[in-house]
Amino acid sequence: MKVGLIQQTCGPDVEANRQKLARNIAHVAQQGAKLVVLQELHNSLYFCQVEDVDNFDLAEPIPGPSTEFYGRLAKEHGIVLVTSLFERRAAGLYHNTAVVLEADGSIAGKYRKMHIPDDPAYYEKFYFTPGDLGFQPIQTSVGRLGVQVCWDQWYPEGARLMALAGADVLIYPTAIGYESSDTPEEQERQREAWTTVQRGHAVANGLPVITVNRVGHEPDPSGQTRGIEFWGSSFVSGPQGELLYRAAKDKEECTVVDVDLKRSEQVRRWWPFLRDRRIDEFAGLTKRFLGND
Numbered sequence: 001m002k003v004g005l006i007q008q009t010c011g012p013d014v015e016a017n018r019q020k021l022a023r024n025i026a027h028v029a030q031q032g033a034k035l036v037v038l039q040e041l042h043n044s045l046y047f048c049q050v051e052d053v054d055n056f057d058l059a060e061p062i063p064g065p066s067t068e069f070y071g072r073l074a075k076e077h078g079i080v081l082v083t084s085l086f087e088r089r090a091a092g093l094y095h096n097t098a099v100v101l102e103a104d105g106s107i108a109g110k111y112r113k114m115h116i117p118d119d120p121a122y123y124e125k126f127y128f129t130p131g132d133l134g135f136q137p138i139q140t141s142v143g144r145l146g147v148q149v150c151w152d153q154w155y156p157e158g159a160r161l162m163a164l165a166g167a168d169v170l171i172y173p174t175a176i177g178y179e180s181s182d183t184p185e186e187q188e189r190q191r192e193a194w195t196t197v198q199r200g201h202a203v204a205n206g207l208p209v210i211t212v213n214r215v216g217h218e219p220d221p222s223g224q225t226r227g228i229e230f231w232g233s234s235f236v237s238g239p240q241g242e243l244l245y246r247a248a249k250d251k252e253e254c255t256v257v258d259v260d261l262k263r264s265e266q267v268r269r270w271w272p273f274l275r276d277r278r279i280d281e282f283a284g285l286t287k288r289f290l291g292n293d
Contacts, residue, residue, distance in 0.1 A: 001142055001259050004028030004036035004079070005245070007234040008252045009216030014043050014058070018066075022073055024254045029077035031256040034103075035142045037082040037212045039234075040150050040175040041096070044086075046214065046230075050222045051126040059088035067099055067107055075105030080140045082147060084173040086127075087112070096128040098147045098173055100138045109138030113149040114158060121179070121225055124151075135161035143168035143261055146207070150174045153198050153211065157285065163205035163274070168261050170201055174213040177230035191231050191249065199241040206268040208244075208259050209237040215252060239267040 006024045010017050025036055041047075043066060047055040060066060066085050074081040080103055087097035087110075096113035112131030116124045135158050137144040146167030152158050153172045162170060176194060178187045202209040215232035235246040236257045247253040268274065284290050 001261055002032045002034050003210055003257050003259050004033030005212050005234050005255050006038055007212060007215050007232050007247050010045055012045055017043055025073050027254050028256050029079050033079060033256045035080045037171055037210055038084060038173060039212045039214045040084045040173040042084055045218050046175050048124050048127060049121045049220045051123050059086040059094050062087050062099055071101045071105035074101040074103060078103050080142045082171055093129055094127055096149055098149050100145060103141055108140045111147045115151045115155055117151045121228055137162055137165050137167040146170045148172055159201035159205055163207055170207050170209045172211040174211055176213060177228040180226035191233060199237045202237040202239055203241040206239045206264050208239055211235055239264045
């Protein structure tokens with residue numbers, strides 16, 4: 001399967017961002033992409049650097065204007081398209097939601113981000129209610145897509161549950177970058193840890209992993225920090241953790257990568273981790289902590 005990855009900068013004009021994405025989607029589709037993955041919250045700047053109630057105006061219903069816009073693009077190019085939207089479910093109830101559009105323009109399914117961070121410059125708990133749709137792959141014409149979003153990518157449990165539910169590939173739209181006060185050495189440790197943990201999901205589950213991150217600098221509207229330098233580095237890993245492609249950390253890239261979905265079958269025969277799981281001893285995973293306190 002040919003997969004299109006679109007790693008791009010975003011600006012304050014939502015319509016300009018969407019039109020830029022439309023051009024990039026057309027570009028990778030012309031190169032033969034049948035599945036195209038966009039980055040997290042791609043319609044706008046990453047607004048979670050501050051807590052501002054006016055930012056809720058960016059949210060929209062699903063179905064809504066963005067699913068109509070991206071659905072038309074999916075149908076026009078005959079692709080399956082993974083989008084990342086700010087969902088308005090009801091007044092005062094919002095989610096960070098990935099929506100998958102089928103090649104006929106219809107909504108194949110959606111996933112609401114389960115793990116919501118709350119860190120300096122990443123104040124997502126202010127905006128997003130934790131997801132309630134579980135870890136269910138989305139059936140499409142190109143396969144069963146195990147879509148999660150950004151902070152979810154650090155948790156092996158979500159990747160495993162997607163694999164156990166029959167996912168053919170793990171996909172992570174992402175918005176993550178450097179904290180400007182960290183040393184260059186610490187910044188690189190974080191970027192490499194981010195890549196490594198997801199390659200581990202590929203190995204542990206015998207599945208390809210597709211991750212698409214934002215890139216470029218976005219200022220902090222409050223002026224309290226120096227903003228976020230998103231570290232790009234979008235990548236595709238094969239089912240043994242092998243890097244099939246890794247984008248630059250400091251520039252936009254639109255790339256098509258060949259992913260062999262059939263390879264997972266052979267890798268799982270060599271490394272039958274699902275066969276050997278001690279499910280009778282995993283009850284502790286449902287506990288917050290197993291210490292004495």
